[in-house]
Each structure stands twice: as C-alpha cells, then as structure tokens.
Amino acid sequence: MDYTLIKWNKKNYEIFIDELKKLQDEKYKEFHNKVIGAEVEVIGLRSPIIKDIAKKIAKGDWKGFLSQKKGKYYEETGIRGLIIGFVKADKKIIKEYIEKFVDEINNWGICDSFIGNLKIIKKEKEFFYPLVKKMAESDNQWKIRFGLITLMSYYTEKEYINETFKICSAVKNKEYYVQMGQAWLISTLFIKFRNETLEYLKNNTLDNWAQNKAIQKIRESFRVSEEDKELVKSFKK
Known part of the structure; x- marks a missing residue:
C-alpha cells in the first residue's frame, strides 16, 4: 500500500490492519506485552516501522x-x-486533534510516545499551555499523565516552574501511572532547577508515595551529585 496516496475508507482501512499483521515480530510482541503491562492487544511491531508508516500517512x-x-x-x-505529531497543519487544527486523541489513550506507552512526537508544542509553548494545564487538572488518569509528562517534556523552563510545582501538588489522583508522572516530572526539574526543586521537596502537598518516588528517581540519576543524592534522602515522607 502506498500510504501517501490512499483515500481512506472502511475497506482499505481493514486492508491496512491486515498489512500491519503481516509485519508482526512475534518475539517483540512478547517483550512489548511485558513492558506495556496493560490489557491492550499488541500486534508486535517495532517503533521504527510504526513511525515510518505514520510519517507516510501524515503526508x-x-x-x-x-x-x-x-x-x-x-x-x-x-x-x-x-x-498528529507529523502532520503539517495549523496549530489550532492540531490542538483539536490532540484533544480528541487524548480520549483514546488507555496506557502509558501510547501516552508517552504521543507526547514525544508533538514537537509543535516546543515551538508553540504559550499557545498549547492552557490545554496542557487543563489536562493535568482533569480527573482522568491518562489526561493527567498527558499533562504532567508534557510539562516535563516541553515546559521545564524558568517561567513555568512555579506553576508546574502548583499543578503537580494539586494532583490527588492515586493511580500508579499518574503518581509516576509526578515523580518523573519532579526528578527532571531537580536536574535543571536544583535549588527551586529542593525548596519544593521541603514543603509541598505531594502524596507520600509520589514524593518518595521522586526522591528515588533523583537518586538514580547519573546527573545528580553524590552529595545531593544524600541530601534529598532527608526529604522522604
């Protein structure tokens, strides 16, 4: 199939799914099922294949x-x-498709790979910020994770740091992948904004588990000094 020329309909979309199945890597399927750890059906395709197909369809x-x-x-x-990340379209149109797609997310793998390819957010931070903030303030675990990981990926900058701390503390959802998102975000901020993040670790309303996981991730980082790894231990809850 020439993905750049197809006019999509139900019939050729079904053919497309059959084509994906023919590319299956059984060993990778077994590995990926373990990594994702979610109740989703995996064909077993490696990332470069998926990205190449998506790029062609986007054209x-x-x-x-x-x-x-x-x-x-x-x-x-x-x-x-x-x-959605590959298409060349107006930012307002892409924003609409982001909002629609977030409703389809049901596992961390889809969430994080989606965010990683939204390079337009890096170029249009101010425009997309209200959407990202709204997602982080949702009551849906995958929307929250989308907001937190997007903040981590594109908004670790001085002008956003105080607001990011507030957003992170306001999240009260106890789902594992939400709290891991909080921890990952805080540990990333520590590397770039050590002093500000130290102050945050001293005084915040983070859940005990999320705070301690953030400290664990800071201590696991190769970019944190041994002195700081010992220091952050004192902020465990």
Whole structure:
C-alpha cells in the first residue's frame, strides 16, 4: 500500500490492519506485552516501522485515516497519535486533534510516545499551555499523565516552574501511572532547577508515595551529585 496516496475508507482501512499483521515480530510482541503491562492487544511491531508508516500517512489523507473508527490494536492507536505529531497543519487544527486523541489513550506507552512526537508544542509553548494545564487538572488518569509528562517534556523552563510545582501538588489522583508522572516530572526539574526543586521537596502537598518516588528517581540519576543524592534522602515522607 502506498500510504501517501490512499483515500481512506472502511475497506482499505481493514486492508491496512491486515498489512500491519503481516509485519508482526512475534518475539517483540512478547517483550512489548511485558513492558506495556496493560490489557491492550499488541500486534508486535517495532517503533521504527510504526513511525515510518505514520510519517507516510501524515503526508497524504491523514484526516481520512483519523476519521476511521478506532480499532483495538496498540500499534493502530500508536500510529494515530504519531500522525498528529507529523502532520503539517495549523496549530489550532492540531490542538483539536490532540484533544480528541487524548480520549483514546488507555496506557502509558501510547501516552508517552504521543507526547514525544508533538514537537509543535516546543515551538508553540504559550499557545498549547492552557490545554496542557487543563489536562493535568482533569480527573482522568491518562489526561493527567498527558499533562504532567508534557510539562516535563516541553515546559521545564524558568517561567513555568512555579506553576508546574502548583499543578503537580494539586494532583490527588492515586493511580500508579499518574503518581509516576509526578515523580518523573519532579526528578527532571531537580536536574535543571536544583535549588527551586529542593525548596519544593521541603514543603509541598505531594502524596507520600509520589514524593518518595521522586526522591528515588533523583537518586538514580547519573546527573545528580553524590552529595545531593544524600541530601534529598532527608526529604522522604
């Protein structure tokens, strides 16, 4: 199939899914199932293959592709998300598709790979910030994680740091991947804004588990001095 030329409809979309299955790597499928740790059906395709397909679709009838009914496969959903990051379109249109796609996220792998490919946010931080903040303030675990990991990926800058601390503390959701998102965000901020993050670790309303996991991740980092690794231990809750 030439993904750049197809005008997508139900029939050729079904053929597309069959084509994906033919590319299956059984060993990778077993490995990926363990890594994802979620109840999703995995075909077993490596990331370079998925990205290459998404890039080609993004150059063609990408809106037609995304209008097809969402299927059940991990890779299928992953391709949909990657396309949104690859398309050349107005930022307002991309924002609309981001909002729609976040509703499809049901595991950390799709969430984080989607965010990693949204390079437009890096270029348009101010425009996308209200959306990112709104997601982090949601009551849906995957929207919250989307907000937290996007802040970590694109907003670790001086002008956003105080607001980021507030957003992180305001999250009260106890789901594992939400709290891991909080911990990852704080540990990343520590590397870039050591003094500010030390003050935050001294006084915040973070859940005990999230605070202690953040400290663990700081201590595991190769970019943190041995002195600071010992220092942050004193802030365990």
